[in-house]
Amino acid sequence: MGDFLQYVEMESFLHKLDPRTKFMFFIIMSVLTSFVKSGTALLFLFVVFTAIWITSHIGKFIIVLAKKVKVLLLFIFLLWLVLGAFKINEGPVIYRTALTLFDNSYTFSLDWFDLYKGSVFALRIFLMISAFYTVILSTNFSQIILGLRSWNVPYAVAFGIGLVFQIIPMIIKEFSTIMEAQSSRGLEVDKCSAIAKMKNYVIISLPLLFRVLGKGHSISLAMHYYKLNFKVKRTSFKLIRASYLDAIFVSVTVISTAITAVLQYMFYIPL
Amino acid sequence: MSFTVKGIKYKYSTDACFVLKDVSFEIEEAQVTAIVGPSGCGKTTLVSILSGVIPTLMPMGEFEGSFDVGENVNISVVSQSPENQLFGYGVEDAISFGIENMGLKNDEIVRRVEYVLDLLNIQHLRKRSVATLSGGQRQAVCIASVLAMQPDILIMDEPVSSLDPNGKKMIQFVLNQLRATGQSTVIVDNNLDWFSDIVDHVVGLIDGEVVFDGDKNEFYDNFEIQGKLGVTIPQEVEIYRELSKKVNGLNKFCTINDAKREIGKLIGPERACIKNVNSFMKSEEVLVSEGICKTFQDGFHALVNVDAVFERSKVISILGQNGSGKTTFVKHLNGLYRPTTGTVRYNGIETTGKSVAQISKDIILVFQHPEHMLFEETVYKELVFCATAQGVDYSEEEALSLLSCYDLLEDKDELPVNLSMGKKHLLTILSVFFSSAEVIIFDEPTLGMDLHLKKKLEDIIKRLIGKGKTVIIISHDIPLVFKISDQILILDEGVKLTQNTKQALADCDDIFEKINITLPPVVILSKYFGLSEACSDVNSFVQEIVDRLIC
Numbered sequence: 001m002g003d004f005l006q007y008v009e010m011e012s013f014l015h016k017l018d019p020r021t022k023f024m025f026f027i028i029m030s031v032l033t034s035f036v037k038s039g040t041a042l043l044f045l046f047v048v049f050t051a052i053w054i055t056s057h058i059g060k061f062i063i064v065l066a067k068k069v070k071v072l073l074l075f076i077f078l079l080w081l082v083l084g085a086f087k088i089n090e091g092p093v094i095y096r097t098a099l100t101l102f103d104n105s106y107t108f109s110l111d112w113f114d115l116y117k118g119s120v121f122a123l124r125i126f127l128m129i130s131a132f133y134t135v136i137l138s139t140n141f142s143q144i145i146l147g148l149r150s151w152n153v154p155y156a157v158a159f160g161i162g163l164v165f166q167i168i169p170m171i172i173k174e175f176s177t178i179m180e181a182q183s184s185r186g187l188e189v190d191k192c193s194a195i196a197k198m199k200n201y202v203i204i205s206l207p208l209l210f211r212v213l214g215k216g217h218s219i220s221l222a223m224h225y226y227k228l229n230f231k232v233k234r235t236s237f238k239l240i241r242a243s244y245l246d247a248i249f250v251s252v253t254v255i256s257t258a259i260t261a262v263l264q265y266m267f268y269i270p271l
Numbered sequence: 272m273s274f275t276v277k278g279i280k281y282k283y284s285t286d287a288c289f290v291l292k293d294v295s296f297e298i299e300e301a302q303v304t305a306i307v308g309p310s311g312c313g314k315t316t317l318v319s320i321l322s323g324v325i326p327t328l329m330p331m332g333e334f335e336g337s338f339d340v341g342e343n344v345n346i347s348v349v350s351q352s353p354e355n356q357l358f359g360y361g362v363e364d365a366i367s368f369g370i371e372n373m374g375l376k377n378d379e380i381v382r383r384v385e386y387v388l389d390l391l392n393i394q395h396l397r398k399r400s401v402a403t404l405s406g407g408q409r410q411a412v413c414i415a416s417v418l419a420m421q422p423d424i425l426i427m428d429e430p431v432s433s434l435d436p437n438g439k440k441m442i443q444f445v446l447n448q449l450r451a452t453g454q455s456t457v458i459v460d461n462n463l464d465w466f467s468d469i470v471d472h473v474v475g476l477i478d479g480e481v482v483f484d485g486d487k488n489e490f491y492d493n494f495e496i497q498g499k500l501g502v503t504i505p506q507e508v509e510i511y512r513e514l515s516k517k518v519n520g521l522n523k524f525c526t527i528n529d530a531k532r533e534i535g536k537l538i539g540p541e542r543a544c545i546k547n548v549n550s551f552m553k554s555e556e557v558l559v560s561e562g563i564c565k566t567f568q569d570g571f572h573a574l575v576n577v578d579a580v581f582e583r584s585k586v587i588s589i590l591g592q593n594g595s596g597k598t599t600f601v602k603h604l605n606g607l608y609r610p611t612t613g614t615v616r617y618n619g620i621e622t623t624g625k626s627v628a629q630i631s632k633d634i635i636l637v638f639q640h641p642e643h644m645l646f647e648e649t650v651y652k653e654l655v656f657c658a659t660a661q662g663v664d665y666s667e668e669e670a671l672s673l674l675s676c677y678d679l680l681e682d683k684d685e686l687p688v689n690l691s692m693g694k695k696h697l698l699t700i701l702s703v704f705f706s707s708a709e710v711i712i713f714d715e716p717t718l719g720m721d722l723h724l725k726k727k728l729e730d731i732i733k734r735l736i737g738k739g740k741t742v743i744i745i746s747h748d749i750p751l752v753f754k755i756s757d758q759i760l761i762l763d764e765g766v767k768l769t770q771n772t773k774q775a776l777a778d779c780d781d782i783f784e785k786i787n788i789t790l791p792p793v794v795i796l797s798k799y800f801g802l803s804e805a806c807s808d809v810n811s812f813v814q815e816i817v818d819r820l821i822c
Binding site: 174180181186215218220221225 | 359645
């Protein structure tokens with residue numbers, strides 16, 4: 001999908017929410033997923049997230065995200081699996097054997113608990129990333145700036161954050177166009193060895209750098225033309241107001257947080 | 272009240288040459304001033320000085336002279352690329368950005384946003400996102416965003432360079448509205464064709480010096496300066512210029528209707544058009560597309576059953592408004608896109624299964640924006656890049672000769688990105704000379720080019736045809752298309768309307784009306800006066816008129 005890591009224009013309830021509501025959701029979920037280590041609690045959170053994605057019709061974008069981060073998640077899962085493989089844990093055993101290495105005895109023990117631990121850590125990371133992505137998908141950069149400004153974040157910071165989200169799609173598109181332009185002139189980026197491909201990608205980085213610098217120059221000129229001055233108190237054309245949808249969403253967030261905390265307390269297995 | 276530019280001199284660094292040398296002129300209030308000049312003459316530097324970028328953002332150079340405006344005078348600029356200028360996701364966000372920076376009260380902001388939306392007739396766009404707008408719509412929103420700041424002077428730097436004919440018409444309408452409101456406007460553009468109706472005052476620069484400063488009519492009367500400046504003038508004016516050199520007593524004209532009247536006085540009124548004799552010589556088919564359909568992932572049907580044939584040693588132009596599928600179609604020809612159904616055959620062999628780089632040995636695409644293609648350290652290396660990538664033999668002597676032929680030899684060790692836009696474009700076009708490709712596709716090759724560079728482009732295309740290559744061009748420069756093309760392929764909303772010789776298409780008013788593209792004046796006048804064939808360039812039209820006078 002060409003619009004990965006970008007706002008997607010839709011008419012979902014998530015898109016209609018006040019950006020501050022979505023920021024609160026992201027902050028609460030980030031904190032929760034940082035501290036919650038119960039598999040049951042995390043599964044519950046995953047169910048809540050899935051319900052949000054389905055009702056707001058952004059499920060297919062989350063599937064794209066999952067495909068993009070699957071290698072990372074697999075790495076985390078396997079890492080914890082490997083780290084736990086040389087510890088003997090309680091509970092059902094999948095495979096256990098003794099081995100000797102350099103005159104030292106070791107026990108290789110793959111337990112149910114290692115699978116559980118790997119899954120918990122991978123799920124936490126996925127929920128953290130998808131909480132952020134849910135907000136990015138449903139909040140355009142102008143709304144991000146408005147939301148941050150309403151929280152009295154200095155305009156320079158809010159504008160900078162909004163600018164990053166404005167520029168990311170531009171840079172992705174520039175990279176894609178440069179790839180097309182150079183391969184159209186004979187630079188092989190498809191049917192060649194991995195080393196040749198890497199070398200050719202490095203070659204492409206130079207025109208990308210020139211274009212990015214050029215765009216940066218154009219943007220700074222535009223800021224001058226529009227008399228952007230962070231010292232001047234800015235007013236705003238649009239005002240953001242919370243609606244009943246925000247009240248519902250905040251309630252769902254609070255209730256989910258409470259249930260997650262209870263599940264964490266009741267079903268926590270020390271990792 | 273006028274605004275005075277007095278004795279401006281500027282160089283980018285102490286050891287560089289002066290880019291501007293003693294530039295002085297007046298910007299009259301409520302008038303439209305056009306600043307024209309060949310590529311690299313200093314127009315962009317002058318815009319930077321007038322807008323205050325130099326010295327505010329760029330204090331490093333040496334600046335002398337003055338631009339006498341009071342502290343409260345507000346100068347706004349509309350750049351070539353609205354996507355680099357607009358801040359804001361939605362149209363309302365983008366329009367209100369500048370006035371929010373001024374710290375105005377909310378009700379004043381709302382009033383100004385409503386005013387510019389009404390003035391430019393873009394109320395229907397207010398809830399759209401900027402990314403979904405066409406080029407012309409984006410440029411109109413950009414103009415609205417700076418107009419909302421109520422500038423005393425509005426400077427527009429090549430505002431239609433990348434727009435299609437519909438986009439240009441939209442900006443023409445906007446400019447007419449601005450003129451009616453008494454807005455002082457400066458337009459920097461070497462193509463006077465699209466805004467000649469509203470220009471009041473022309474300032475011409477060559478090598479950083481003012482060589483002309485007068486009103487539009489004085490400029491149109493001065494043939495010598497038009498040639499030196501490389502300005503693209505309306506074709507009607509060009510016809511008058513060339514015809515008046517051969518015919519005495521011809522009254523001046525600068526519109527189609529005036530041309531019909533004045534030329535009619537010479538040769539008599541309109542006649543029924545004599546059918547064109549088809550002098551098109553068919554040659555070997557080198558590239559064929561059969562039933563190309565393309566449906567993107569979101570379900571959009573970009574191309575619907577497009578068949579086309581491209582013959583050896585021919586120039587085929589592809590016409591259509593933005594969004595008609597021109598670029599999508601040519602990207603199928605060079606393998607960047609794979610068709611949903613249909614095939615592309617080169618010399619009878621399907622191109623599927625080959626990579627883009629492999630196809631580029633036979634079919635090469637030169638992109639619209641040269642900066643996507645330039646990356647070598649020197650102009651020379653950039654010229655021979657295709658040869659190096661494709662393993663084609665070339666001689667240094669040949670390469671240097673080519674650079675010399677197109678006035679790039681003195682820049683051969685220069686970093687290509689430091690060249691002017693027109694020269695950059697020329698360089699990317701020249702690099703195909705050392706490619707093995709037999710089919711060369713140019714996407715908007717005239718972007719950033721003045722008339723001198725366009726003439727070089729015509730020469731390059733003739734040389735390529737002379738070497739037996741096939742040239743495919745996407746262009747919105749309709750007079751150029753008719754001048755150099757053998758055939759024209761017309762696309763509309765992904766559907767091929769026709770592919771035929773320009774002579775045959777000259778009679779197809781209905782097709783051009785459907786795609787909202789106006790035929791060039793020489794074609795319209797040829798048909799009006801019933802010439803033996805519809806002329807496609809000014810010189811042949813003038814010759815036909817002179818021949819008829821003699822008869």
